Amino acid sequence: MEGEQTADLIRAQLRRIRTAAGLSQEELGRRANYSASTISAVETGTRPLDKPYVKRMDEVLDTGGLFESLLRMAERDGQPSWFRPWLEAERNAKQLRYFNPTLVPGLLQTENYARTVLRFDDTKPEEDVERQVAARLERQEILVREHPPQVVAVIDESALRRTDATMGEQLAHLLRMAELPHVHLHAIPSYTGLHVGLSGPLALARSTDGGWVGHLENQLSGLVTDSEDEMATLLERWEGVRGLALPRDLSLALLKEVESQHGPQ
Incomplete structure (x- = not known):
């Protein structure tokens, strides 16, 4: 490799x-x-x-x-070849949009949460896990650079209510990230029921010239696309999940309520 x-x-x-x-x-x-x-x-x-x-x-x-x-x-x-175009798009984006129905998006994960997620594949060598954790944390540096992108992340409430040992730390981190003026966090409340976003996670990057790139993941690999027709569909899906999410202040109130159940960090 x-x-x-x-x-x-x-x-x-x-x-x-x-x-x-x-x-x-x-x-x-x-x-x-x-x-x-x-x-x-x-x-x-x-x-x-x-x-x-x-x-x-x-x-x-x-x-x-x-x-x-x-x-x-x-x-x-060390990243899969299909993922590298997304890394480039993410690094150079003016705007980023993330939705995940089951997990915290990678750009907002803590080190311990990321390590737990990357260990889902229990056949992966520990050195590979640590290399991927480091790569994920390195991606997050775009959030604190001099001219960061605007980031809007929508997370399903079920992903926030996981009871893993890493969740208290992860929720506290999300609240800190939400204090950044260019980071907007929104939650889809559990009472929403079934919705279009449950089909799977998606990420969107808008470049300085206005073009969009989309990123989708599945159990085996993933897809990066800038096809006009596919991007039109993904942008419609994004608007669908964004429209179901709580406003920013109510989303943060939900985050604080869930985080308080884990005790002080």
Whole structure:
């Protein structure tokens, strides 16, 4: 896989630059505040790469952010080929629309919630899970950049009332995200009953030139489309679920009520 090849490149460059600097694993560990065994485990691939580690290596080895850049490449390359056009659309969007009837949308997930979701496939190696968690968190940086997109997310109330251990933290995070002026959260109340959105999640991205891209997921893979006819249908579906959702203030009141049932975070 391309993501694994890029991760191997990062490890090779970590070893090369450390050696070129005349540093043993023990000495680099002392300077970076990591144990020599951790340095060795990363370089041999028995410990997953993560953003705090590579950021610290960039600082100690004075690489100008090389390892962080390579890690972002590895995270993108590790995504399925069908998903990459959506990542590009999401990253460059002026407006984003998300609906999910069963889960919190990925752009608004906490690390622990994302890890739980990505572990649904219990055959997936732990390193792959951690790489995908890191990639999902990296996507969320668009929410706090200098010129963020407008984000409107509609979530079914049933997704908010899950009783998993991660939900209290997740609900608190949603409330924090809702404080951002460009993030609008809406909930479809459970008394709505059956509705068109129960057919499945959807995501929409509008570029600066006004064009739309849609993203749909299923159990096996997903679909990214910019077909005029398909986008017309998806925009109609979006208007359908958005019209069923509570206004922003009532949605936040519902979120706070559900979050309070989980106790203080």
